[in-house]
Amino acid sequence: MNKLHFFLIDDDEIFQFIMKNTIAEVNPDIKIQFFSDGEKGIDFLKQNLEAANNLPDIILLDVNMPFMDGWEFLSEYKSFQTDIKKDINIYLLTSSNNPQDIAKAQEISTLSGYLVKPISKDGIKNLISHFPTTEWYQNEF
Template sequence: MNKVKTLGIVDDDKIYTFLVKKTIEQTDLVETIKVFENGLDAIDFLKNNAANRDTLPEIILLDLSMPVMDGWEFLEEYILLSPKLDRKITIYIVSSSISPFDIAKAKSISFVTDFIIKPVSKEKFIEIFKKL
């Protein structure tokens, strides 16, 4: 199985992102992990690297509840930006929300691959990486 070259985590919870990075590093299936504390930082990164296929993440793990720009606002911007990106990015919403509304809304967005409820196990990350 090929390694994921770059993974993006968009989440403002520093403890969560620390634990997720450690868990993902244990899988040895991801070369580089980029963490963004809000959707705006992630969108700015994507805009600044739109033509650089090697820098763009292959997968984004997106939280919904964040300051500055939340996950829904990120998705609105991403949909507009995606035609300009040099790579198709697989997006998973990873949220502590169990709201049926959030899950249904996420599944209605074609750019979202799946909605995963936190916490996420090492086995679930392996499953995600193998699908790529």
């Protein structure tokens, strides 16, 4: 079985650092790749539509980002989703339990789930153990 491959799309460098550490602690084999905004993530995916090895299993997508936020990313992603040669699970990350955001997220079929920051080691473990899942994941925090 191939190593799990994560994308973290988030402009917060500190959060990137924390996630890198956390995921490494859970499983050092997990590959993680960072993008500081949605546009960069989209650009990368578009360039690697055919290259399944470069594509992630899981995308952790922050909502609040400059230039292109999480929502924009999702609508852009949907436009070329069928061209991607890999099943990708996208989880939306947000720093709040804002009910409006959750309701909005549930409307989007492209999403596999919804995670609230911060994300603990257990959270990552859970995500991995349930992967691939279509169920909505409820963070314990």
